[in-house]
Structures are given as structure tokens and as C-alpha cells.
Amino acid sequence: MSLRRQLSTKPWLAQRGVVTDAGGFVGSTPKVTLGAFLCVASMVFALFIAAYFIRMTYADWRPIPVPALLWLNTVVLIGSSMALQWAAVSSRREHSDGMRLGLTLGGGCALVFLVGQWLAWRQLSGLGYFIDSNPSNAFFYTLTAVHGLHLLGGLGAWVRALVRVRQGVEIARLRMTLELCAIYWHFLLLVWLVLFGLLLVT
């Protein structure tokens, strides 16, 4: 039943005395939970971006040069996301080798991405673009840091999954974890693309 239909039933009349199926809301619980969390995380990024746009209109804003390294990092993050997707698909198809490889590669790339981000910070501060020299710098460091922290959190889940793979947990029981990881990674990739685009355009 559509949400609108559900919300317009008259509960004192509809199927009185009958156990209607309450039904899960949408899909499986872990995915619903992750979806809800992604809404919260999107809100964090959306608000940062809104603040970015407002702050940008003030006179003292000087755009920060975008280090070329960020292009490389972007490619690595795309790779990371794809590898995890591959791991998730493999687990659905019960291909344990593909799953292992995808998982390892995915997390590995994410680590590389984080190191790359850190190098980009180093490059910028080496050139004298410190966090307090201009609001655009402040936003750059803050946004990349917040994004990085989210990725770090994801890596926590990744380590757990990796350990369980090592322990030889059946593949069927890992499927959900891998799918969740993949979704989360895609989300962070999307956020990164938005942030990166924002930096390039402004």
C-alpha cells in the first residue's frame, strides 16, 4: 500500500478486528538504517555546502588553487568504490575469490585516497595556504577533513568485514555487510565528487 493510502485509512473502520500485515517499511532493516544514516550525513554536507555558498559571496573570498593531486585521488576513490561493488556482487554470486580481492582492493584504495588527501594538504600548506589565511582555505580543509573522517569510519566497518572474511565466515553471512559497505562507499564517492566539483567551479 502506498504511504499516502496508508496514511489516509480510517483505522477505526479499516479491517477492524483483523491482523493486517504491518509490513516492513522499505526493504531490509540494515539497509533502511544505513539509508537513514546517509540522510543525516547528507544533511551535514549539505549544510556545510550551504554555508560555503553564503560565505563565498563576501568580499574577502579568494579561491584556493586546486592541487592536481586531487584528480589522482578522485580516480583512486572511484576505483575504491568500484572494487567494493565488485566485492558485493561477488558475494551475491558466491565467488569468494572475487569477494576477497574486491574487499582488499576497495579498502586499500580508500587508504591510498586518504594518504593522497593528506599529501594535498601538505602541498597547499607548503605553498602558504593555511587554514586561517582565507575562508576558502578554511572550507577546503574542513570539508576534506569531514569527508575523510566519514571514510575513516567506513574503514572501521571494512576492517571488521576483513577480519570476518579471514576467519572464514560463510560468504552468505557476509553479503549484507559487503552490500552496506559498497553503498556507503558510493555515497562518499558522490559526496566527494560534489565537493571536488564545488572546488573546481568556484
Next chain:
Amino acid sequence: MAMTDVAHDAVDYVRPAEVAEEALYHPKTWLGKYVFSQDAKIIALQYSMTAMAVGLIALLLSVLMRLQLGFPGVFSFITPDAYIQFVTMHGMIMVIYLLTALFLGGFGNYLIPLMVGARDMVFPYVNMVSYWVYLFAVLLLLASFFVPGGPTGSGWTLYPPQTILPGTPGADWGILLMLISLAFFVIGFTMGGLNYVVTVLQARTRGMSLMRLPLTVWGIFMATILALLAFPALLVSAVMMTLDSVLGTSFFMPAIVSMGQTLDYSGGSPVLFQHLFWFFGHPEVYIVALPAFGIVSELISVHARKNIFGYRLMVWAIVVIGGLSFVVWAHHMYVSGMNPYFGFFFATTTLIIAVPTAIKVYNWVLTLWRGNIRLTVPMLFAIAFVFTFINGGLTGIFLGNVIVDIPLSDTYFVVAHFHMVMAVSPVLAVFGAVYHWYPKITGRMLNETLGKFHFWVTFVGLYCIYYPMHYLGILGVPRRYYATGVTDFIPESAQVMNAGISIAAIIVASTQLVFLYNLAVSTTRGKPAGDNPWGATTLEWQTATTPPSHGNFGKELPLVYRWAYDYSVPGAKEDFIPQNVPASGDTGDAR
């Protein structure tokens, strides 16, 4: 995590509502049962007690403020610095650490699983962590009383640049602790909040369709969604403010000459902070109000022995109010220097909210109409809630209507208004809820005589505190003033009113001790309550044992056959039919 594997990791996910009781993790040790418990009911009590403990501190602070305002100069230990520190800590604790935590962490945890017919929250472990993070946030906040410079005195709105500049107490340590504590609160809340939302969405027992949910669940559910989406704004602004303060960025800080010294900031926008803050701050009002709405709907229906009038409209109103509350935030900023043309938009959206809100009020009153009203203590509090909420809601129309707000903003009219809607009303709802559900939580009734005494003093006392206070605001007395001193527009008689308000506040505050005494003593000496003392229909009253054990419903989960408000059904034998009772000759369902 092994103990919760059943609920988490199975491939074909078992809905927690349908987890068999044996499959639940039952802790063996005392510590696991009462301290590091994963049972939502224990977590609820932990949340509630912590919240009430900090609430008492905030209450004490308000008494100190009232001493200063009622009898200026008499209590010399209350310095101007201390006064604004009290104001700040009082406001922040009351709004966030007491009411938000109590309604969502306390009532949410206790009532959601029971009312939707689930064994527990969906993620019990995360739920437990949520409490400990909250406790940590509380401790951080309290620590700020002991750092050099004391807690921040920037007002609970934490407006920069003042917050992090000399001239405001706690501008170096106090504010940092506040910001970090808030960040932890948000993180802890997010863990809990995801749990509440997902439990309502996914873990309802069979037959519990959305429109069969009790309004309490609807209120808490919607408030949690608001909180999940609004708290990020607080988090984001706290992060940016911390950076401004510690690393010298200029998100919010413009070029400033502070106390004769030119600071290193430039170009930032204090108004940007205000937008972010109120994007969180206005929904926050409804985070506190919606659970109260839900609870009061419940109490009125149960104790008037009558179905809630206009259930569907009540649900829709909750949803609409929740949605609209994200597009009215700038009504707190009419005098902030933002583009004045925003005033047209925000005044209109704000007054639009008045319509669904008024509908809720009508429906409460119409539920009483032609009811069979038992004036039990919870019912007294519920009716008092409606009364004060009408009052506070109407003064909200003054402040929402931009031009009327101009003379009133930042005066005592505002203080009186927001206390009426978000302090007095929700607190009355909390008391009503405690008197109502205490028998389920402990198996015993609270003492009724003490309860009535508590009710009368609290209700009439609070009204005597805040009703006159509006007129101080209309006179023009500004808020957050340590002392008004001599002015040409405040008559001396105003000081008489101030003293009276202070005395009433002290009486009301000390009466809360009676309540605490009642809570403590009745756990052992209260009248045994039985499973369902009020004759209520919702599932929490249909548990196998009282208090409910871990797993809530014993071997079998209840099946739900009807909505939550089958009171006084024509043709039925009793004047209430619990939700888990199937149709039979006794239920009048044949019609």
C-alpha cells in the same frame, strides 16, 4: 557483538519484533543487567535519571537567577558574569540535556518498543553506546563549571563573535567544552535516533499498521526525524565555531576591534551562524513539543475514556508541523540584520504552522467533549498542558508576525513565551507521563495526594510566574539583563512583580522535591498497580508481567487487531478494548 548476532547478521533478516524470547541476549551479571544494559527499558531509565539530575542543576540555576532579578544586589555572590553564565547553562541544559534527552532517550526508549510490540530496539548495542556518549557529553558540560573562567556566558544561542571574545565569561575554556559537549551529544543522539526511527519503521508487530500506532509513538517518531535532520546544523556550526576559536579561521568572525585591540579576523558573517543555529533551533522547539503532543493525546484519550478525536488529522498535523518547522527558522532573526524582505516569507510560513497546531488543540478539547473524564493526576497534568500550550501558542503568533515581533523581540515577552510553550507545557506533559507510566515501570502507583499537591502548586505556580512576565516584556524590559537599573519606562512597581515572580519560582522549584520524594518512596510503598490500572488499550499495558521483563512480551508477541483508541465502543462489554483483542461478541465489532 556476538550476543546480538541474531538481530544483526542473519542473512534473511529476522525482524526484531519476531525474535523469539529465548533468542534474546539475557545478561547474566548484575553489571550487564543494570549498568551496561542493552535493554531499552533500562537505557530509558538511565537516560531519564541523568536528564533529571542535570535538570535539577538547571532548576537550581534558574532559582539563583530569580534571586538576583527579584532582589537585585541582595545576593552579592551573583555577579554579572555569574548571572549570564547561569542564564546560558540553564537554557542549554533545559533544552538539550534535559528535555531532548528525556523525551527521546527516556520516553522514546521505554515506550517505542513496548508500544509497537517489539522485543527491544533494533540495535540494542548501539542503543547502549548512545547513552554512554550522552553521559559523557553531560560530564563535559558540567566540567565547564570547574575550568578557569567558568562556563560560557554567551546565552544558549552562542552567538558569535561575542561567544569567543574577551568580555564574555568562559570565552576560552567554557565555550570549548560547551561546543565539544554538544558535538558528543549530537553523535550520541544520532545513534539512539536511528534506532528509534528504524524500530518504528521496521519492528512493528503484526497488525500494527502505521495508522494503528498510538499518537505517542507518532510524536516521538516525528520528533526523532526532526532531530536527526536538525542536529547536523548544530554540529556544523559547532565545528566551524571551534575552528574560529582555536585555529583562527573566519567563518563567522568579521574584522573586529575588541577592547581597543584589532583582532586577526576578517570578513566572516555572524548572521551565517544565526541561520545555521536556528535551522537547528526552531526544529528543536518541535523536538520538545511533538513528543509532548503525542503523550498528551494519549493521556487525554485514556483518562477521558474516549477515542482521540480526529486521529487522522492528529497524525497529519504532526507530519505537517514537522515538515514546516524546517522553513520557519528565520522568525528568530527578524532583528538580526538579515535582508528585511525575508520577513514576509518567514512570517507567512510561521503563521501557517499555527493552523495545524490549532487543530491539535481543538482535537484535544473535542476529545474531552462528551467524554467520561477521570481527573486522575496524569489527566490533570494533561489538561494543564493544553491550557498553558494554548497560552504559549497564542503568544507565538505575536512573535511570528514580524512587525509585532519588532518591539517584543529580546524582551521578557520572549522569555515568557518560550517558557510557556517549551518549558512549562512540555514539563507538565513530562509530569503527566511519569504519573501515567510509573505504574508500568515499577508496578506501583504514585501517591495520589502528593501527586495532586504537586500538580496544583506546579501548574498554578508556573502560570503565576510566566503570565505576568509577558507584561514586563510589553513594558520593554530587555532579557538577559543582570539588573534593569533605573530607566524612564519601567515603573517601580515592576520590581514588585519581579519579586513576586521570584517567590513563586522558589515555591515551584521546592515543590519538585515532593515529586522526587514521591518517586522514590512509591517504588516500595506505592499501592500495587496491577497490569493495567488505567484501563488503557495500548500494548505496553498488555505485557505478561509488570514491570515488563527483558523481551517485553514473554513467549508470544502480541498481535494487533485494532487501532489504539477503542474506548467506549458501542456494544462492547468494557469501556476499552486493548489493541491485541480479536473481534468477538464482547467487542462490538460486528456492527
Next chain:
Amino acid sequence: MALAIILVLLVVGSVLFHFLSPWYLTPIASNWNYIDDTLTITFIVCGIVFVAINFFMAYCVYRYRYRKDRRAAYEPENKRMEWWLTVFTTVGVIAMLAPGLFVWAKYVEVPDNARLVEAVGQQWKWSYRYPGADGILGTVDIRHMDGRNPFGMNPDDPNGQDDVLVNGPEIHLPLGSPIKMLLRSKDVLHDFYVPQIRAKMDLVPGMITYFWFTPTRAGRYDVLCAELCGTGHYTMRSHMVLEEESAFNAWLATQPTFADTQAVKVASAGGSLAEQGRQVAESQGCIGCHSIDGSPSVGPTWKGLAGRTETLADGSTVVVDDEYLMESISVPNASIVAGYPPIMPPYQLDEGEMAALIAYLNSL
């Protein structure tokens, strides 16, 4: 029963309180009686609703009190009634909102002929600037601010030279012509608030805010700060004098222009040390809080200060000498005189200024 009675009593009491208590709007001194009118409309509509709903509720509580032999009605909803109530509420809301927005439109449209006056806020005092004969306010910048130039006037801007600077505790305005108040803050948020004017607006560092009004009633009114601005928030006062055009012009003529204040600086090198100190005190705005004639003010009076024995907040006493004076100026909160709030901001003065100030204080 008791509840029904108390509800009725509270309603009746509230209404009586509204009409009988001595506390209501202070008499207005500007053109914004529209605001008062809107407030009155709101009071009427809300008052009726308040009384009606609560009386009905009290009636229900009494009429439908619990009886064992009675059953409540079973009425899940009543579409017609709900529609009527919604329509009725919407009409009430429009009745309040429409006039409100109408007045707001007036409020945001500043008349073209409005005179500019600027109020400058800092922790915790007010100062004012008038555009001078050319009618144009000169540009300002935080970077130009120092002891000599507390307004941050751009010294190279010709428009600013004739700006009249009032670094004292009073703003004067002529009756009858619209005034556009420009608002500027040096440090934190403040709010320019005169209850008799009704209009108010925040001062926000980094931007210039404004509101407008037409003074209509002569008198001397309090200016307060209505946005929390730190410890001394409640002492951030000034006065607004509304008077006839001629009196206003006479007063304005006695106030120094920016050029005057700069010229005095140059000339003062020749004046006596105490005279220079007087000028420092004036330009730093000390006299906003300290009187020189012994009258009580926010801070202790300067009259007879040197050599006086002061009792401090911690109970100890101290004889006022040069060293104590110097400390009290650069680190005011090191010792606070009993009975006064610790709200004086620290001042960074150069040696010459400090010496001049001390000489001046000793001369009083």
C-alpha cells in the same frame, strides 16, 4: 470540579490582569503606532480564542466528569466540524497576518528624504555620527580605528571631514522628519533599542544594518542594548533626546566634526598635560561611564578620585595613587571597587596618553 473552577479563574484573572494592571506599553514617541495597532488586533483575536477554548474546556471538564454509569460518546472524527474549525482558524490567522505584513512593508521601505544618523556600538557604550553639512557620511574601516580615531574614519575621505562625531552619552534628533538609523558595531552584536520608538535592530560587526522612524514626541528617552553583548550588556546605556529642529541644530553645532577632532590632536601637543588628558578621556569614551562632577554613573566618579581610599570588592582597601590608576586603566578587572560590576574593558594607551590621563585625573 476544582479544575474547572481554577481554569475559569485563571482565564478571568488573566483578562483582568491585562486590563487592570499598570504594566503595558510605554507611551510611543515615533510614527510606529501602526505597530501598536497590529499588536492590539493580535491581542483581540488571540484573547477571544484564549477565552473561548479554555471556557469550553472548563465546561467539558465539569459537564463530562466521570460517572460510573455513563459511557463516553464514540466519535472518531467529524469532518464537517473539522473543516469549519480549520477555515475559522485560517481566517483568524489572516486577520492578524495581513495587517502585519502591510505594516512590515512600510517598515522596510525607508522614505527617500530620511536623514542619516549612525549609531556605533562597542562593549559597552554607544557613540553617534551625523553626516555634517554635505549630508554624506564618510567611509569608515576597522583598520583606521585607534585612540585618536575611535570611529575608524577614513582620513583621506573628503566626505568624512565634516561628519559630526558624538562620543558622548547622548543622541539628539529633530522631531517630525524621518530618520534612517544606520547601525555599526566594532566588536560584537548589540541592538539599538529605545522602547518608546518601538523599532529596534541588531548591530552586526562587519555589516551596516538600519531601520527608520519619525520622532513624534519631544523628550529624553533611554537607549538600551537589547542583544546580549557580554558582562556589561545591561549597563550599555545612552540617551535619545527628541527636540524641535532649532534646538537640535543648536546642539549639533556644539559637537566636533571629524576634522575638529583631528585638528585638536595636533594643537593639543601645546596644551597642558591635564588638558591633553581630558581630550584622551573624551576620545576614548571614558566619560560614558565615569562622571567628573561626582554624580553617580556606571563606574565610580572621577571627582576627588586621586588620593581617595577605595574599598574593593574583596573587602580590602586601597589608596588611589598613580600606580593604582594605571593598573585600573590597563587591567581594570585586577581590582574592582566594591559595588561596581567588573565590566570596564581594558585600554591599551601609549605612554604619552597614559601620562596625560593620569595628570588629568589628578587635577579633578
